[in-house]
Amino acid sequence: MRQVAVVAFDGISPFHLAVPCAVFGERHGAALGYRLQVCSWEAGPLASSAGFQLQGLAGLAELAGADVVIVPSWRNVDELAAPALLQALRDAHARGAVVMGLCLGAYVLAQAGLLDGMAATTHWAFADDFAARFPAVTVLPDSLYLDDGQVLTSAGTAAALDCCLHLLRCQCGAAAAGQVARYLVTPPHRQGGQAQYIAQPLPANTRDDRLSGLLDEVRASLAQPHTLDSLAARVLMSRRTFTRHFRQLTGSTVQQWLLAERLARAQQLLETTALPVETIAQQAGFGSAPSLRLHFRRRFGVSPGDWRRSFAG
Structure with a gap:
């Protein structure tokens, strides 16, 4: 049995506590x-928020x-966690336990020194504050979650669910994570980052509706050689206007979005089919197996073959 310890405290949000449970x-x-x-570490009973x-x-x-x-x-975020808690986290990490800081829980991990020299994420609204308080940590505010193998951090609130399902997937396989995700009525993996949830002016007009429809079309034809210019032309926008609307809608550039979608498609094909890597590379839009392997290893740290052996359901 794997033992999971969830740290509660006085004033905890019921939602944050419920996610890992x-x-x-x-x-x-x-x-x-x-x-x-x-x-x-606090004597109960504890009040929830x-x-x-x-x-x-x-x-x-x-x-x-x-x-x-x-x-x-x-x-x-202005409160230093109890020394007993920080030491318990350091001890758990030192003996090889996986340690997760969900949402503002990243602050506690950083206070314990477990994020020094690493990349981490937290709720986008606190990213600047986090970076200022912990200069030894590289803050990546666009990520839904980050996995260093032994230390994981997640973005705000619902991203904790993504992070927990990711760890479940790593430890028990894609089929198990998918089954739990279906039970919870949530996707087993969401693409994109939390930039798409940051408040920003998003004009509601027909051009944005067409852009949303265009993205659905591109997802269905990832094998095609899509470019910024070809996509802008399809919705009758200038390159500059299309780039601005695309970033407002997705929180990323065209190339970043295309790469994420193609990697997601490759993951799906690796996990659910017996197709050769060369065929998957073509269908996902990478053109060749070496290109797929390069991008796959850069993003996930493993080869497509290793991913298939780990997660094929």
Whole structure:
């Protein structure tokens, strides 16, 4: 059994606490070999941000035997976490446990020094503050989550679900993660980053409607040689206007979006078909197997063949 310890605290958001419990707990978590325990260094009962109380929690000793330790958020970015909690996180990391800081939980991991020299993410609204407080950490605010292998961080709120499902996928395989995602009525993996959720002026007009429709068409024809100019011409926009509207809609450039979509298509084909890598490269729009392997390894750190062996369902 994998032991999962979720750290609670006075004033915790029920949603943030519920996310890891929903993914790694309940009957499906037990069926996949997880035992989840909510723990705290604070004496209960603890008040939630919604007004109800939590009681019957385990102590920090639970972290000593945990395979996965999750800090699901943090109550105040100006507050330094308790020394006992920070030391327990360092000890868990030192003995090889996976440590996750979801949303503002990244602040606690950074306070413990576990993110020094690494890339991390957190809620986009606090990215600048986080970067200023922890200059030894490279903040990537556009990412929904980041995985360093042993340390994971996620963007705000619902991105915690993406991060937890990602870890489940890594530990139990794509089929298990997909089954849990279906139970939770959520995609097993979302493309894109949190830039698409940052408040920005987005003009509501027919051109944007056409742009959304164009993206659906491109997703259905990724094998074609799409370019910025060819896509702009299809919606009768200038290159500059199309670029501006595209970034407003997706939070990325055309090339970044195309690469993400093609990699997602390659992942799907690797996991669900027995097609040769050369065929997958053609269907996903990479043109050749070497090109697919190059981009795949850059993004995921493994080869397409390794990905298939790990996640083919």
